[in-house]
Amino acid sequence: MTEKVGTTGLVLSEKLLWEKSRPGRCGMSIPKRDVEESPLDDSLTGEGPELPELSEIDVIRHYTRLSTWNYGVDTGTYPLGSCTMKYNPKTNERQAALPGFAGAHPLLPTEKAQGALEIMHTLEQAFAEITGLDAVTLQPAAGAHGEMTGMLVIHAYHKKQGRQRTKVLIPDTAHGTNPASVALCGYEPIPVVSDENGILSVESVAAVMDEDVAGIMVTNPNTLGLYEENLKQIAALIHAKGGLVYGDGANLNAVMGIVQMGKVGIDVMHLNLHKTFSTPHGGGGPGSGPVCVTRELEPYLPVPRVTKTGDLFDLDWNRPDSIGKLGAFYGHFGVMLRAYAYLRMMGAAGLKKTSQLAVLNANYVKEQLRDTLHLAYDRPCMHECIFSDKNQKPHHITTMDMAKRLIDHGYHPPTVYFPLVVEGAIMFEPTESESKDELDQYIAAFKAVAQEATENPDALHQAPKATVVRRLDETTAARKPCLAG
Amino acid sequence: MLEVIGVKSLDDLFPTIPDDSKINQELDLPEALTEWELNDHMDQLAAKMATGPGVKTYLGAGSYDHYVPAxxxxxxxxxxxxxxxxxxxxxxxxxxxxxxxxxxxxxxxxxxxxxxxxxxxxxxxxxxxxxxxxxxxxxxxxxxxxxxxxxxxxxxxxxxxxxxxxxxxxxxxxxxxxxxxxxxxxxxxxxxxxxxxxxxxxxxxxxxxxxxxxxxxxxxxxxxxxxxxxxxxxxxxxxxxxxxxxxxxxxxxxxxxxxxxxxxxxxxxxxxxxxxxxxxxxxxxxxxxxxxxxxxxxxxxxxxxxxxxxxxxxxxxxxxxxxxxxxMASIGKAGIKELARLNHDKAEYLKRKLTTAGAAVPFSSPTFNEFVVQLPSGKEAAYQRLLDKNIVLGLPLEKFYPELSRCYLVCVTETKTKDDLDALTKELLS
Known part of the structure; x- marks a missing residue:
């Protein structure tokens, strides 16, 4: 076996900010006063917030130490299924930090903001091409926000048709946020069960489709990492009864340049720039969730729309059928910039190669671990593959135990216990970024963990040991919440 | 890797996608750039933005210009x-x-x-x-x-x-x-x-x-x-x-x-x-x-x-x-109070200057670092004149509140000096 990546390095302890606070310290240069004080009524002013008082070096050391307790894609392999933890090119950061963009006020007159508008316009066109759809809004702030935007568009469409519908079909292999997004728009989610191959059958959709159904939310490839082979027929069925097909684009990384979802029956689709288009996840955002739609649905997209007349870009606010606004301004422009940089460096051939390598890596992991872990569906997978803990259960070892032991090996575990249709799911999405060498090391580590599960299960129950804290008591944390110090 | 999987080429990795669902030609996207070409391209686009040292904006309205320590x-x-x-x-x-x-x-x-x-x-x-x-x-x-x-x-x-x-x-x-x-x-x-x-x-x-x-x-x-x-x-x-x-x-x-x-x-x-x-x-x-x-x-x-x-x-x-x-950890308790005070006082300074020079402040309630100013009639062209000199006076309000004609929402933060505010007043109402 190759050398283990995880070792016991020096872990520094660090207090909470306010435990380091000392009266009179300040870590920031306060601008000089060049105007006199102006009175403000005492009834309006307060004591000011009790912020800690720290010097600059206190602040820098604090966060530098905290960062060492974290793990990112730049630290090592991070095969979180459904999250597409690919490498985030550093040129993206350079572009987003350009003062012309970072310092731009969103309400600049549009003739003074042509650079930003041009980028947004080009991005919209590129996403339309990648998805085979006609019009795009960049406004949604994350994937779930994109889902909500898409459902609002569907809601507005049915309203305009003169009859609102009440239900939305959601397969058991769809993304976790889907039912909540549907509920936010006042629809009732109706579950659809996938077949023995892990995909949707035309019959199961036909059984629940009627004229009260506004549409279906399909994740394709689905959360089992499988392509929805019957999508075209299912879409035809939905359309025939006046419904619309929503595509959750969380798994687009498998099919760029291979399938245009608009051409196989999808009417509305959101993308995750923080997954497919290499913008960093930031420990929980900011993301960006553009929504792509057919020509027929364009009038419902949020305002403002970016327009181009001759060489001049502008913002159009006059869209009477629009669902309105989804955020204070135009979406997460800083995230769009990073995605734009990625797109411009990849080009069409680069994107297709990305998807091919993502699928290659996932199938490779599937083949290499199939004798170690129980494979949930023995079929060619797309960009992710799903195992379970069935083989380890007899040794009283769960998915969680294996995940925690992998941490001691120096790796971020795959997604665990999702999708819900597979009990004890272990969901690998290696992405295209990992080389064969990296994958082989990860696979070896997982095999070592599985071996340990039979020989020394207690090592797994006790894991992780090499981290700054060990397994945490989440039950007590939720029962007696302490959310601020 | 292909051998382990049991396929011959990268194209063979997609057997479950029906052929009639696959696209045959390459996507129509802008040509791929090297990192250096991308830098030039982005620099050019960034230069089309009215930002930086030559531009003074008095825009707030939900997005504020504050110093951030390195x-x-x-x-x-x-x-x-x-x-x-x-x-x-x-x-x-x-x-x-x-x-x-x-x-x-x-x-x-x-x-x-x-x-x-x-x-x-x-x-x-x-x-x-x-x-x-x-x-x-x-x-x-x-x-x-x-x-x-x-x-x-x-x-x-x-x-x-x-x-x-x-x-x-x-x-x-x-x-x-x-x-x-x-x-x-x-x-x-x-x-x-x-x-x-x-x-x-x-x-x-x-x-x-x-x-x-x-x-x-x-x-x-x-x-x-x-x-x-x-x-x-x-x-x-x-x-x-x-x-x-x-x-x-x-x-x-x-x-x-x-x-x-x-x-x-x-x-x-x-x-x-x-x-x-x-x-x-x-x-x-x-x-x-x-x-x-x-x-x-x-x-x-x-x-x-x-x-x-x-x-x-x-x-x-x-x-x-x-x-x-x-x-927040950097600025601290005393710092945030002083900075907030400075924002208020600078905005008040400009408010006084503008009123003295003939502009109206239609709302009498106390304000923090932004306020509404109404230009005297006959001075409507001032906004555009300032814009041509790369000064963005503020946000014209008539579009949002039709009753507030000739009104602008003006924001002053710590990044504006007394000299900036004096110059703005002079440009605007001279």
Whole structure:
């Protein structure tokens, strides 16, 4: 076996900010006063917030130490299924930090903001091409926000048709946020069960489709990492009864340049720039969730729309059928910039190669671990593959135990216990970024963990040991919440 | 690798996709660039933006020009913060978790609330979701929002409420620029009230009175804000009786970046903790009794509750929250008070200069760092004349409030010097 990546390095302890606070310290240069004080009524002013008082070096050391307790894609392999933890090119950061963009006020007159508008316009066109759809809004702030935007568009469409519908079909292999997004728009989610191959059958959709159904939310490839082979027929069925097909684009990384979802029956689709288009996840955002739609649905997209007349870009606010606004301004422009940089460096051939390598890596992991872990569906997978803990259960070892032991090996575990249709799911999405060498090391580590599960299960129950804290008591944390110090 | 999988080429990796679903030609996308070509291209596009040393903008309206110390972006760029996912494996995410816990704590101090979420998308969505959970909790049907809330925020609130069946009513503003609360008493079935302070006109609202009038109706009071720095100086909304506080934290170290990503801040009293939308970080003990942090109260969230969740929010703006925490830790208690004071005093200075020179300030209520100014008639061309000289006076208001002709929302922060303000006055009214 190759050398283990995880070792016991020096872990520094660090207090909470306010435990380091000392009266009179300040870590920031306060601008000089060049105007006199102006009175403000005492009834309006307060004591000011009790912020800690720290010097600059206190602040820098604090966060530098905290960062060492974290793990990112730049630290090592991070095969979180459904999250597409690919490498985030550093040129993206350079572009987003350009003062012309970072310092731009969103309400600049549009003739003074042509650079930003041009980028947004080009991005919209590129996403339309990648998805085979006609019009795009960049406004949604994350994937779930994109889902909500898409459902609002569907809601507005049915309203305009003169009859609102009440239900939305959601397969058991769809993304976790889907039912909540549907509920936010006042629809009732109706579950659809996938077949023995892990995909949707035309019959199961036909059984629940009627004229009260506004549409279906399909994740394709689905959360089992499988392509929805019957999508075209299912879409035809939905359309025939006046419904619309929503595509959750969380798994687009498998099919760029291979399938245009608009051409196989999808009417509305959101993308995750923080997954497919290499913008960093930031420990929980900011993301960006553009929504792509057919020509027929364009009038419902949020305002403002970016327009181009001759060489001049502008913002159009006059869209009477629009669902309105989804955020204070135009979406997460800083995230769009990073995605734009990625797109411009990849080009069409680069994107297709990305998807091919993502699928290659996932199938490779599937083949290499199939004798170690129980494979949930023995079929060619797309960009992710799903195992379970069935083989380890007899040794009283769960998915969680294996995940925690992998941490001691120096790796971020795959997604665990999702999708819900597979009990004890272990969901690998290696992405295209990992080389064969990296994958082989990860696979070896997982095999070592599985071996340990039979020989020394207690090592797994006790894991992780090499981290700054060990397994945490989440039950007590939720029962007696302490959310601020 | 292909051999291990048992296929001959990369194209063979997609046997489950029907042939008639595959595309045959390459996507029509702009040609791939090298890193160096990309740099030139981006530099050229960035040069088409009216930003930088040659430009003076007096725009606020939800996006503010504040100094950010170099230390903040530097330490924020640590890969371990930037390239990690939502902290699902707490043992290897303690950096993010502690940073967010500290953010929540400092946010509570700023907003005067018992709890704060780990972040929301921006001030507008925080306010929309705050109002939504409030009216649901009230089991009543109507929500009243002030007409002096940022027009874009109101648009977002309307969008979120459209499919819900709840009714939105608008409270007009008074001649002094504050919200007219007198109509509240007459609204039946009122579940929640939303007022922003400082409001869109920059006027500081009487939040205590608004909270009292709302509570008299057994409704929840949601206080909004678009300029977080104001609460370095002003009484916090929580201390004046707000049940929920929702606003924009961009001023706390986040760049303007043409409108996003920013920082939605959302806080509440302890009573409402379990219905808050989005992530919360809490303290926990590990197997050895050592202190640590976890994502908690996930029973509220979509991945557990599915369609019964309090919201569908998943990815939020974690890194912006950490950025704001770094900023708040850097500026400290005394610093934020002085900086807020300076913003107020500079804005007051310009207000006096402009009035002396003949402009009108139509609203008499006290303001923080922005205010409405009305140009004398005959001076309408001044806005464009200044724009040609790369001075953006502020935001023309007539588009949002037709009754406010010749009115501009002007913002002054610490980045403007007395000389800048004198020069602006001269250019504008000479």
């Amino acid at each position: 230390s903040v972006p530097f330490v924020l760029s640590r890969s371990e913060f930037v390239t990690s996912y939502t902290p699902y494996q707490p043992e290897m995410s303690q950096g993010t978790l502690q940073a967010i816990y500290e953010y929540q704590t400092m946010s509570c101090a700023l907003m005067g609330t018992d709890v704060s979420t780990a972040s929301h998308y921006d001030g507008a969505t925080a306010m929309a979701e705050g109002l939504l959970i409030a009216v649901r909790k009230s089991r009543k049907n109507k929500v009243a929002i002030s007409a002096a809330i940022h027009p874009f925020y109101r648009q977002v609130i309307h969008t979120y409420f459209e499919p819900t069946g709840f009714e939105l009513v608008e409270l007009p503003y008074l001649p002094d620029g504050r919200t007219d609360l007198t109509g509240l008493a007459g609204i039946e079935d009122l579940g929640a009230v939303g007022v922003q302070s400082p409001n869109f006109f920059g006027c500081i609202e009487d939040l205590g009175a608004a909270a009292e009038a709302t509570h008299d109706k057994k409704a929840f009071f949601v206080a909004g804000f678009s300029e977080a720095l104001a609460y370095g100086l002003l009484k916090s909304p929580g201390s004046q009786g707000a049940d929920l506080v929702a606003g924009e934290g961009q001023s706390l170290g986040v760049s303007r970046s043409f409108g996003g990503p920013y920082l939605g801040m959302l806080g509440a009293t302890k009573k409402l903790m379990r219905i808050l939308p989005g992530r919360l970080v809490g303290r926990a003990k590990d197997m050895d009794g050592k202190d640590g942090f976890v994502l908690t109260l996930s029973a509220r969230e979509q991945h557990i509750r599915r369609e019964k969740a309090t919201s569908n929010i998943c990815t939020n703006v974690g890194l912006c929250a950490v950025q704001a925490a770094m900023y």
